[in-house]
């Protein structure tokens with residue numbers, strides 16, 4: 554925390570209350586993060602409730618809980634962790650350290666923790682920071698203190714951008730890349746209560762609006778054709794809400810103009826979505842242009858969707874080879890095999906498809922015309938259409954993997970190999 558007035562060991566009252574208010578006036582609004590605050594004292598509960606009302610917190614999902622660190626650990630054993638946990642602490646340092654390690658067991662690695670304590674102990678402060686605690690603030694705290702601390706973690710221009718970007722692209726048109734992008738975006742937002750922005754980059758033919766049964770008047774076209782206006786307030790106006798934690802930048806899906814972009818067109822948009830939400834999903838059309846290449850070079854993860862035929866195999870091989878060259882220091886793109894097992898369609902076997910690619914698919918999704926057709930015709934996601942369908946479970950696993958919550962642990966023993974043997978038998 555930059556404000557020395559409240560950091561342990563700092564000099565008291567370096568900044569007066571008026572100064573702090575001025576500092577607060579200059580702060581940008583906070584991004585779309587989730588915060589849960591566990592408070593034991595009435596005073597702190599009041600401060601937190603007042604914080605929640607501040608205009609800079611308008612986009613934040615903020616919840617105050619009457620409780621302590623143990624309450625938090627019990628709660629997160631069975632519910633998703635937010636982006637930030639604020640904990641009031643009254644237990645002695647040694648107990649605090651033990652309780653924090655219990656919390657770490659049930660907490661998402663990306664979750665940040667701020668502790669509000671009653672011990673003015675600089676050693677404790679250093680130990681906590683060494684353990685990965687973002688900040689230790691000495692009680693009593695003001696609204697300005699709290700908002701400044703949150704801002705120092707999530708809006709500091711020097712800090713790493715908050716959000717991860719995941720681009721989805723098909724190895725051919727019609728392989729289901731958009732459908733998978735939309736279901737993953739929805740799954741991540743719904744399973745982990747994480748704010749997700751879904752951007753439909755297929756301006757001419759995009760289907761995110763149809764798949765979510767929405768027809769917003771504005772969307773991605775305004776963002777790319779008026780880059781000079783693109784700030785967080787303008788972005789708010791362009792986003793259409795699809796679910797409680799999912800907002801969409803819809804494509805116009807109109808042919809009244811052409812959409813020829815250049816390498817830098819999407820840069821401002823990528824920059825702002827990364828600063829606005831923890832996860833952004835980009836639905837990239839099946840095209841190989843300067844701008845699609847630039848987007849795929851820029852994002853954190855690329856997911857290539859393919860169906861098991863020869864053209865898909867050749868295109869996937871070219872895409873993977875080229876993307877690995879373009880992103881030498883990043884994770885290799887992931888592969889999702891889709892529409893597997895379509896009746897009467899000759900297919901390349903899973904082994905023959907994956908062997909030349911030297912990659913294990915992250916997910917394999919069966920062809921299911923009824924399920925996918927019903928979902929898209931009714932503007933709903935697969936898990937909303939049939940929560941018990943195996944494909945709903947596959948999308949849930951994908952959401953876990955793409956957000957770093959699960960990995961394919963042992964390729965030989967994974968559910969994937971079970972699926973492989975099933976497919977071979979079938």
Ligand SMILES: Nc1ncnc2c1ncn2[C@@H]1O[C@H](COP(=O)(O)OP(=O)(O)O)[C@@H](O)[C@H]1O
Nearest residue numbers: 723726727728729730731732892919920921925
């Ligand atoms: N596993 C699947 N089984 C059956 N139909 C599917 C499956 N995946 C996608 N589809 C359907 O295929 C069509 C094309 O999907 P879309 O996501 O638009 O592909 P892309 O974005 O790759 O062009 C859609 O009608 C979609 O509902």
Ligand SMILES: [Mg+2]
Nearest residue numbers: 730731755838
């Ligand atoms: Mg598409």
